[in-house]
Amino acid sequence: MRSSVPSRPTTHRRLARTVLGGTAIALVATVSACATTAPAGSRATDGSGADAAAGGKVIQVVAAENFWGSIAAQLGGSHVHVTSIITNPDTDPHSYEPTAADARTVTTAQYAIVNGIGYDAWADKLLATNPGSGRTELKVGDLVGIQPGGNPHRWYSPTDVHQVIEQITADYKKIDPADAAWFDQQKQTFETQTLARYNQLISDIRAKYAGTPIGASESIVTPLAEGLGLKMATPETFLDAMSEGTDPTAADKALIDQQIRTKQIKVYVYNSQNSTPDVVAQVKLAKSEGIPVATVTETLAPAGDTFQQWQTTELQGIEQALHQATGK
Structure with missing residues (x-):
């Protein structure tokens, strides 16, 4: 899989919010209000609408970002309590400044999930403040x-999402072996039923549109394009620049305009949470x-929303x- 983000630090990334055809409406604010519990609706159920397996051990889980937190909550159901630190769509995970409450949450967690790869370096620092706690970390x-x-x-x-699902389940079973069979059932239900539409759409798009060239506003789209079998035509240097919050080159912008x-x-895909003037111009031109x-x-x-x-x-x-x- 190609590397779409360079090795320079990601902590200075800009996340500008705009309304197409209008002006910027907000800039990222790293405030403590962004540290809340896992998103509503992310608790797993047994299919009858009630939390599965009431009672028993409850694993305290912290996820740096709510997309992983949503999956963790659904895989754990009533046997876990998940707190996601990044939940506000206006917050840039790259440059988030953790609060004292975040540190306390990490300190008391039995299981921590962070993205890594320089995306949430602040989370690594939080984990480092409490080493040797017996906490399981992913x-x-x-x-x-x-x-x-x-x-x-x-x-x-x-592909990576399914790897994470497997690992979270394995870690839950390690932390709470008495409920191992229950966690296996949760995973089975999540993968075959809860994610059924997600899996079907991925399969359908690959089958029908594989090889179709697309353009994109930044590297966030690259893993999805690869998963869908689509051909990314946008220069990687432009994708990297936009993801990092640096200025793209005039040559890259001219090439994209020509494309x-x-x-x-055939299609242009953009991250609406990072609509810089360059991206707004490309969206307008594409339309x-x-x-x-x-x-x-x-x-x-x-x-x-839940992940799915x-x-x-x-x-x-x-x-x-x-x-x-x-x-087609």
């Missing part, structure tokens, strides 16, 4: 074999040239854009 980058400098957006890789005007891409535009976001949006609700909505948007572009 660093997603280490799990999936992506080194610092690689693309950190692993929640957009379907759009000459229809070298004027009749190229369908689809959107993704960096974290759960709305914040109360969020991803399914985005996948449906990409599928619709591909259908509109190709007629």
